[in-house]
Amino acid sequence: MNTILKLEHIQKYYGNKGNVTKAIKDISFSVEAGEFLGIMGASGSGKTTLLNCISTIDTVSAGHIFLEGTDVTEIKPKSLARFRRENLGFVFQDFNLLDTLTVSENIALALTINKTPAAHVEPRILDMAKKLNISDILSKYPYQVSGGQKQRCACARALINNPRLLLADEPTGALDSHSSQMLLSTIQSINEQLGATILMVTHDVFTASYAGRILFLKDGEIFMELRKGSDSRNAFFDKILNVLTMIGGGQSHVC
Amino acid sequence: MYAKLVFRNAKRSVKDYLVYIVTMTICVTLFYSFLSISSSYYNPDIGSAYDFTLLSDGMKMAVCMITLLLLFLIRFVNHYMLRRKQKEFAVQSIMGMEQRTIGRLFFAETLIMGIISILTGIFLGVFCSQFITAMLLTTYGKSYQLSWTLFPDTVLLTVSFFMLSFLIVGLRNTRTIQKTKIIDMLSADRENEPELEKNRWIFVAAILFELFTVWAFITGITKVLFYYDSRFALPVQLMYFGNILFPAVTLVWSVLWVFRKKKWGFQKLLCGLLSCSVLNSLTAASVPALTNRYYLPLGNGMLRQYLLFVLMNLLFFICAFIYLASYSIVTWKDKSPEHRYKEENLFFFGQILSKLQTTSKTMTLICTTLVLAIFLFIAAPILTGWASGYLDIHSMYDVQIFTKYNNVYDEKELPQDDYETITDFLNEHDIETAYDCTFNLYLPRKKDFSRRIKYDFPIVAISLSDYNTLREMLGYEQISLGESEFTTQWKPIAAEEELNVFLKENITAETDAGILTLSSKSHYKEPIGETVYNSYTNVLYVFPDSICEKLLPVMRNRYITTTEKITYENALQLEKIFMAAYPEQAENKAAYGVRFSTLQMNSALAGNFILQASMIYGAVVLMVICLTVLSLQQLLDAGQYKYRFCVLRKLGVEETHIGKLILKQLGVWFGLPIVVAVTVAAVVTGYFTQTISAEISAYIGSTTLFIQIGITIGILAILLICYFLSTWILFRRSVHL
Numbered sequence: 002m003n004t005i006l007k008l009e010h011i012q013k014y015y016g017n018k019g020n021v022t023k024a025i026k027d028i029s030f031s032v033e034a035g036e037f038l039g040i041m042g043a044s045g046s047g048k049t050t051l052l053n054c055i056s057t058i059d060t061v062s063a064g065h066i067f068l069e070g071t072d073v074t075e076i077k078p079k080s081l082a083r084f085r086r087e088n089l090g091f092v093f094q095d096f097n098l099l100d101t102l103t104v105s106e107n108i109a110l111a112l113t114i115n116k117t118p119a120a121h122v123e124p125r126i127l128d129m130a131k132k133l134n135i136s137d138i139l140s141k142y143p144y145q146v147s148g149g150q151k152q153r154c155a156c157a158r159a160l161i162n163n164p165r166l167l168l169a170d171e172p173t174g175a176l177d178s179h180s181s182q183m184l185l186s187t188i189q190s191i192n193e194q195l196g197a198t199i200l201m202v203t204h205d206v207f208t209a210s211y212a213g214r215i216l217f218l219k220d221g222e223i224f225m226e227l228r229k230g231s232d233s234r235n236a237f238f239d240k241i242l243n244v245l246t247m248i249g250g251g252q253s254h255v256c
Numbered sequence: 257m258y259a260k261l262v263f264r265n266a267k268r269s270v271k272d273y274l275v276y277i278v279t280m281t282i283c284v285t286l287f288y289s290f291l292s293i294s295s296s297y298y299n300p301d302i303g304s305a306y307d308f309t310l311l312s313d314g315m316k317m318a319v320c321m322i323t324l325l326l327l328f329l330i331r332f333v334n335h336y337m338l339r340r341k342q343k344e345f346a347v348q349s350i351m352g353m354e355q356r357t358i359g360r361l362f363f364a365e366t367l368i369m370g371i372i373s374i375l376t377g378i379f380l381g382v383f384c385s386q387f388i389t390a391m392l393l394t395t396y397g398k399s400y401q402l403s404w405t406l407f408p409d410t411v412l413l414t415v416s417f418f419m420l421s422f423l424i425v426g427l428r429n430t431r432t433i434q435k436t437k438i439i440d441m442l443s444a445d446r447e448n449e450p451e452l453e454k455n456r457w458i459f460v461a462a463i464l465f466e467l468f469t470v471w472a473f474i475t476g477i478t479k480v481l482f483y484y485d486s487r488f489a490l491p492v493q494l495m496y497f498g499n500i501l502f503p504a505v506t507l508v509w510s511v512l513w514v515f516r517k518k519k520w521g522f523q524k525l526l527c528g529l530l531s532c533s534v535l536n537s538l539t540a541a542s543v544p545a546l547t548n549r550y551y552l553p554l555g556n557g558m559l560r561q562y563l564l565f566v567l568m569n570l571l572f573f574i575c576a577f578i579y580l581a582s583y584s585i586v587t588w589k590d591k592s593p594e595h596r597y598k599e600e601n602l603f604f605f606g607q608i609l610s611k612l613q614t615t616s617k618t619m620t621l622i623c624t625t626l627v628l629a630i631f632l633f634i635a636a637p638i639l640t641g642w643a644s645g646y647l648d649i650h651s652m653y654d655v656q657i658f659t660k661y662n663n664v665y666d667e668k669e670l671p672q673d674d675y676e677t678i679t680d681f682l683n684e685h686d687i688e689t690a691y692d693c694t695f696n697l698y699l700p701r702k703k704d705f706s707r708r709i710k711y712d713f714p715i716v717a718i719s720l721s722d723y724n725t726l727r728e729m730l731g732y733e734q735i736s737l738g739e740s741e742f743t744t745q746w747k748p749i750a751a752e753e754e755l756n757v758f759l760k761e762n763i764t765a766e767t768d769a770g771i772l773t774l775s776s777k778s779h780y781k782e783p784i785g786e787t788v789y790n791s792y793t794n795v796l797y798v799f800p801d802s803i804c805e806k807l808l809p810v811m812r813n814r815y816i817t818t819t820e821k822i823t824y825e826n827a828l829q830l831e832k833i834f835m836a837a838y839p840e841q842a843e844n845k846a847a848y849g850v851r852f853s854t855l856q857m858n859s860a861l862a863g864n865f866i867l868q869a870s871m872i873y874g875a876v877v878l879m880v881i882c883l884t885v886l887s888l889q890q891l892l893d894a895g896q897y898k899y900r901f902c903v904l905r906k907l908g909v910e911e912t913h914i915g916k917l918i919l920k921q922l923g924v925w926f927g928l929p930i931v932v933a934v935t936v937a938a939v940v941t942g943y944f945t946q947t948i949s950a951e952i953s954a955y956i957g958s959t960t961l962f963i964q965i966g967i968t969i970g971i972l973a974i975l976l977i978c979y980f981l982s983t984w985i986l987f988r989r990s991v992h993l
Binding site for chain 1: 593594596597598599600601602603606607610900902903904905906907908910911
């Protein structure tokens with residue numbers, strides 16, 4: 002398998018000389034193509050900082066991030082936006098859909114920003130909508146559909162450009178358990194059937210149990226790595242729980 | 257503690273309050289500077305021949321009326337500030353501060369900002385009032401010097417007016433804050449746009465328009481029934497039938513639509529009505545123009561009624577146009593995938609449409625107000641120029657006594673008087689006369705005495721010696737005529753074309769004393785006053801004295817110029833005496849009239865100044881209101897926009913593209929109402945100047961007019977650019993933060 006994402010000794014500091022906060026001390030890992038990686042950790046463990054660094058929204062203090070061989074940390078600020086829209090897909094906790102546009106237009110926006118020829122736009126949207134089961138809400142506005150549907154629309158928008166890497170930041174954070182389950186099965190099927198590489202940040206054990214591999218962060222370092230392997234999801238769920246208990250404060254995540 | 261909080265808040269949020277302070281300062285400046293004219297301490301040197309109280313009362317009235325509009329603006333800006341600070345209020349109240357206290361804190365903050373703007377406003381107002389004094393003294397034909405004085409009564413009035421309005425608006429705000437729920441405050445800047453509802457007002461507008469069309473249709477038919485004559489010129493015939501045809505087409509279209517409602521949709525009806533409104537206003541507008549040109553009889557109040565029709569059609573045009581603009585963007589978006597799916601266009605469409613549909617009412621209102629403002633701006637110099645030009649021509653002599661024989665049917669009853677009462681009065685008051693000329697105006701042919709149809713009045717003649725005396729009084733060169741020659745004297749308002757045609761057709765003049773031929777110098781156009789011409793004529797014959805002796809004198813005038821100007825009091829008294837001796841409708845039915853330049857100057861100049869000042873003040877106020885509302889509407893939603901642009905950024909749109917999108921959005925938002933308003937205003941102004949083109953060329957001169965219009969457009973453009981730039985900067989700031 003080829004490596005899509007490779008992080009080498011990433012460090013991220015905040016503050017000035019006298020008062021430095023190390024958000025990420027030293028993190029190295031790599032993601033294979035088609036992998037579904039979860040990143041877990043308590044608040045302040047550096048999850049979001051890490052995601053921001055990978056997504057080029059934030060810059061690293063030291064270290065390198067390679068996406069398919071390209072050093073992300075070396076890209077000029079001017080070309081960053083272009084790099085982002087061509088290689089990365091995002092799913093956010095609060096959907097980030099535009100309420101002035103319909104669901105289908107929201108998806109189309111991602112395509113048009115990438116300068117897709119007009120004739121190709123609609124067929125691709127219909128195709129993607131079918132896969133994510135949102136064909137019947139395409140002409141509705143975001144405020145007319147449910148949270149789960151909104152997040153699936155956001156997924157469609159993130160995937161429509163066939164990104165190298167799909168970054169999901171607490172995708173189920175704003176959803177109820179039923180919608181979460183539906184969304185996660187969708188994400189899983191995207192991963193399995195479309196072969197999309199997914200990197201998902203979460204602190205929810207149930208959500209994390211859908212991933213194939215999980216990295217646990219603590220105080221800006223990788224504390225532990227857990228692989229699903231041939232385990233069932235339930236068994237994997239228990240394992241994650243055990244790790245969290247070990248890190249401390251895990252019980253609060255159970256419910 | 258709270259006081260500290262207030263001052264710190266105020267200091268920190270000065271940038272947020274910038275819009276507020278600037279708007280308020282403009283309001284105070286305008287108010288102070290225009291009101292300073294009416295101050296009792298204000299004593300400009302305009303000479304003893306003028307009475308100033310006439311002006312200041314009128315001025316006070318005008319300023320106060322227009323200022324009512326400012327109240328609306330103050331309320332709007334306050335509302336904007338309130339919306340902007342909602343989130344802050346929410347945090348404060350979650351922390352446990354009573355909402356009443358929050359309200360008071362906000363009130364104190366706005367009051368501080370208000371006081372700052374009152375102080376700056378008065379300071380700037382002192383500057384601006386200099387400008388207005390300059391305008392005033394120029395009106396009265398005096399030179400002016402700058403003087404820096406603060407008028408206590410105006411300051412007091414300004415401070416109390418604005419303090420009172422701040423107080424009222426502030427109390428309302430406090431109440432609003434007390435009543436708002438915390439949850440609503442929290443989500444104020446993230447709340448979704450209200451569902452894109454159907455606009456009810458456009459239906460109401462359409463129904464009102466239909467009713468007006470029915471009225472216009474009926475009026476058109478009655479006009480044809482009562483006044484139509486097949487001998488009318490072609491344009492007049494077109495006008496008569498157009499005023500029936502186009503309203504009829506409008507109505508037929510609506511009826512057709514009712515039958516095909518489902519298939520056509522409301523927009524199609526509106527499209528039809530829009531084009532009809534253009535045609536309707538064209539034909540309705542042709543009524544006053546053609547009536548002036550062809551002297552058409554249409555009955556009383558008809559002109560006003562047709563102007564009302566024009567106005568209604570224009571209003572409806574603006575309503576429908578703005579409504580259809582948003583609709584056509586929707587159709588354009590739906591029908592052309594190439595444009596829709598081109599880069600960030602989808603986002604742009606979304607931004608514009610959501611705004612247009614929810615605020616097309618505001619847009620229409622802004623558009624209409626802008627039209628009014630632009631029109632006022634342009635019409636002010638035209639009207640005042642007209643009035644003062646007219647005044648110059650009218651009041652060429654210090655005393656003008658004139659007569660009309662329109663109601664005299666017996667030759668014995670024609671006026672023969674020498675108006676000795678005037679001579680007595682002048683002697684009594686030691687008023688020296690420089691020139692004094694009593695003269696007759698003669699009918700070339702006696703049989704024309706009975707010609708009394710409005711457009712068939714005969715041209716009267718003046719004897720050469722009297723004509724030369726008048727020319728001498730006015731400082732013009734003397735003229736001479738051959739034995740049996742005549743020449744003509746024209747009103748300045750007469751068109752060149754009319755003059756040429758007349759001279760071509762009248763190479764000879766038939767008189768009771770023989771036939772005269774036109775002199776080689778065939779016409780004179782220097783203004784010599786409006787009362788030497790017969791009713792409804794623009795021309796006067798000048799005959800040799802020997803001829804005139806044999807003709808019938810029908811009018812007897814007396815013109816006097818004095819060495820010193822007659823004072824205002826004397827003029828008033830003299831007018832009274834004259835009116836008692838020679839009533840306007842005398843028993844023998846000859847009508848007498850007297851004009852004193854002093855009195856004419858006084859009322860005309862004061863009226864003129866009030867007219868000009870209040871029109872300009874009104875125009876500036878309306879303009880400021882429109883532009884402020886336009887820019888605040890955009891800034892008001894900056895919270896939502898920040899979120900939306902943030903999403904775009906996350907999706908990987910470059911900053912340069914975002915900058916372009918912002919520019920595009922503001923361009924449409926400012927451009928649409930301004931383009932519509934400028935177009936409509938240009939048409940209205942063009943029509944207006946066309947209708948009074950004769951007066952303009954006679955009293956103002958087209959070069960002066962173009963310079964004035966150019967200056968006006970320049971000022972408007974500068975105002976617009978200032979507003980656009982500041983909105984743009986603030987908008988970018990709020991989107992980037």
